[in-house]
Amino acid sequence: MNRNRHLVALGAASIALAAACQFEPTIVELHYSLNEEAIQSNNLLADDKNAQEHLSGALEFLFGTATNPSYVVLPDWRDEEFDPNNWGYYLLSDEEFDALKESNAWTYRVQIAAIEAGDLDAVEEPRYAGDLWARFQSLVADAPDDLDEPFDEDDPEWSYRDELIAVFESYYPNQRTTADLYRQQCFHCHGAEGGGNGSTADFLNPRPRDYRPGTFKFTALKDKAKPRHADLVRILKEGIYTTAMPSFRRFSDAQLNALADYVRLLAIRGETEILMIADFDPDEGMVPELLQENYELVVDRWRAASDSMIEYDGDVPRYDDHDAAERITRGEELYLSEKAANCVKCHGLEGRGDGESVKNNPDDATDDWGDPIKPRDLTRGVFRFGRRPIDIYRRIYAGINGTPMPEHFGMQIIDPETAETRNMTEDDIWDLVFFVRSLSDEKPVVHTETEEHGEASH
Numbered sequence: 104m105n106r107n108r109h110l111v112a113l114g115a116a117s118i119a120l121a122a123a124c125q126f127e128p129t130i131v132e133l134h135y136s137l138n139e140e141a142i143q144s145n146n147l148l149a150d151d152k153n154a155q156e157h158l159s160g161a162l163e164f165l166f167g168t169a170t171n172p173s174y175v176v177l178p179d180w181r182d183e184e185f186d187p188n189n190w191g192y193y194l195l196s197d198e199e200f201d202a203l204k205e206s207n208a209w210t211y212r213v214q215i216a217a218i219e220a221g222d223l224d225a226v227e228e229p230r231y232a233g234d235l236w237a238r239f240q241s242l243v244a245d246a247p248d249d250l251d252e253p254f255d256e257d258d259p260e261w262s263y264r265d266e267l268i269a270v271f272e273s274y275y276p277n278q279r280t281t282a283d284l285y286r287q288q289c290f291h292c293h294g295a296e297g298g299g300n301g302s303t304a305d306f307l308n309p310r311p312r313d314y315r316p317g318t319f320k321f322t323a324l325k326d327k328a329k330p331r332h333a334d335l336v337r338i339l340k341e342g343i344y345t346t347a348m349p350s351f352r353r354f355s356d357a358q359l360n361a362l363a364d365y366v367r368l369l370a371i372r373g374e375t376e377i378l379m380i381a382d383f384d385p386d387e388g389m390v391p392e393l394l395q396e397n398y399e400l401v402v403d404r405w406r407a408a409s410d411s412m413i414e415y416d417g418d419v420p421r422y423d424d425h426d427a428a429e430r431i432t433r434g435e436e437l438y439l440s441e442k443a444a445n446c447v448k449c450h451g452l453e454g455r456g457d458g459e460s461v462k463n464n465p466d467d468a469t470d471d472w473g474d475p476i477k478p479r480d481l482t483r484g485v486f487r488f489g490r491r492p493i494d495i496y497r498r499i500y501a502g503i504n505g506t507p508m509p510e511h512f513g514m515q516i517i518d519p520e521t522a523e524t525r526n527m528t529e530d531d532i533w534d535l536v537f538f539v540r541s542l543s544d545e546k547p548v549v550h551t552e553t554e555e556h557g558e559a560s561h
Contacts (some may be wrong), residue, residue: 118250133169133295138315138373141380148383157389158379158498165398166372169286169295171265172278174368177399187371192275192366194332206356210269218267221250231287231358234280239270276361278368279484284358285365292347297369299472313472314366316374317401318505321488325501325510329370329404332491335363343487367405374401377514413497420492420533427537429545433520434538437531442517444527444535449507454481454542471505478508484543500529511535 137159143149148158167173172376174187195203208215210229217225223243228236242263250264292307294300297314306309312319321338322330339359342350351359378397379389420430437444439452451457456478461468470476481485488494502510514527 107433133282133290135159135166135169135296135372138296138298138376138380141315141377142319145380145383147385148380151385154383154385154388158376158383161379161389161394162372162376165375165394166368167278170279170282171512172282172368173367174402175398177395179399185406185436187349187368187378189266190367191332191360195360203275203356203360207272207274210355211274214271216270220248221264223267225491231284231354232274232276232280233283235270235274239267242267242270245393274355275357278361278365281358281361281365284354284362288351289362297373309346310472310474311347313373314370316377316471317370317374318471319370320503320505321487322408322504323413323497324408324411325413325499325512326411327504331412332360332363332367332410335366336360339363341489345485347441354467371398371401371405411499415493415496415529419496420537422492422537422540430537431541433531433542434534434536437516437527437535438518438538440519444511444514444516444531446535449478450481451478454539456480468507476506481539481542484540490540492533492536492540495539496532499532499535499539 137155142155148154166176176186176188180186214226214229217223217227223246226239234556246263246267250267251262252264253259254261254263286385289301291301291303292299292311293314294304294311299311299313301311317329319330319334321343322328322334324331324334337360338348339351339362342348351362354362373395375398378401379394382393382397383389422425424430438450439447441448447458449456449458449460451461458478461477468476484490486495486498488498498508500510500512502508511532512529515524516527516531517524
């Protein structure tokens with residue numbers, strides 16, 4: 104048995120509203136419903152209730168229910184030793200797993216202290232961790248009076264006390280437990296299926312994210328890739344400034360990782376459903392082979408997320424570098440030129456989000472979810488996925504999924520200085536980063552930070 108990793112169970116869930124999240128309302132049992140808007144886009148399916156029932160059954164077969172979610176594991180995945188039900192847990196690096204154990208040790212410090220003292224009757228049942236409590240109780244039922252006796256005859260150094268403590272320290276919620284946490288914390292904004300249509304959604308601006316199309320604005324990726332597990336966890340930890348999406352740091356790292364797992368499940372379920380709706384032919388019905396093909400396609404896209412990571416191999420330029428003023432000047436030229444980055448068209452001459460595209464069509468701009476959208480006011484220094492140089496670099500490099508903000512890296516421009524036609528480079532993007540940050544009143548932080556997975560320092 105691996106004493107460093109106790110896979111007590113597997114995980115799931117998502118995101119929610121700031122003020123309302125401070126309360127614990129009683130919510131009825133949730134059920135997954137079909138995506139009615141997508142169904143109405145296919146008249147043949149919209150008029151066929153029998154086919155809709157078949158679609159609902161197929162989705163339940165693949166993803167389980169809202170109270171007991173679970174992926175079907177395809178034979179090829181078993182051969183590859185890939186089980187999406189274990190997704191987030193096995194993505195954790197050793198360093199991340201050590202951090203998870205440290206977080207659990209703090210979260211369950213009262214329970215661990217009671218175990219260390221040998222007083223199992225004093226161990227309190229933790230909140231939002233029914234699977235953890237069930238595992239602990241099953242071990243207690245078999246525990247000897249002397250907790251220092253070996254738990255496993257083949258490993259005499261590992262005692263019952265060690266095992267009981269490890270249950271808490273190495274805890275990773277299963278999907279059923281996390282679905283219940285989602286029900287309590289996230290459902291009222293994001294809805295049972297992650298459609299951004301919970302009971303409070305109509306009162307929020309911007310609206311909660313609809314996970315079902317599988318499009319997420321804030322990632323560290325290019326090529327419109329699906330978000331990494333780390334991107335989803337970051338949103339849960341940090342929240343999204345100026346929106347109703349709060350930070351969920353009050354929960355343990357294990358719970359946040361499991362919530363990210365559940366967001367992914369809802370998104371994959373929603374994408375698979377949308378593909379099946381688009382492909383529906385009444386003469387063929389719900390074809391099992393097509394269902395599997397679409398399911399595998401969507402999952403594989405998510406598996407490939409990390410392949411599109413935006414990394415910068417060099418030293419990230421600092422705002423206090425000797426050439427910062429030159430970078431700002433070059434960035435301004437790129438920003439203002441209609442034949443270069445042309446940021447002025449949307450963000451305006453002073454970066455206030457009032458460019459000509461906004462003035463000419465003040466009410467027409469929407470994102471991919473149909474919600475009104477306007478360019479960021481860069482003078483405020485508010486950037487929803489972070490204001491570090493590398494964060495802004497990534498927004499300019501790859502654009503923002505689901506919005507008119509385009510990908511800039513590699514776009515064809517006319518150089519403002521030489522008048523030559525060329526492609527936009529990484530250096531150009533850093534020049535734009537310097538200029539964008541210069542527009543806000545608050546001056547950039549110049550200390551060094553290091554991101555996860557060996558990414559560049561900023």
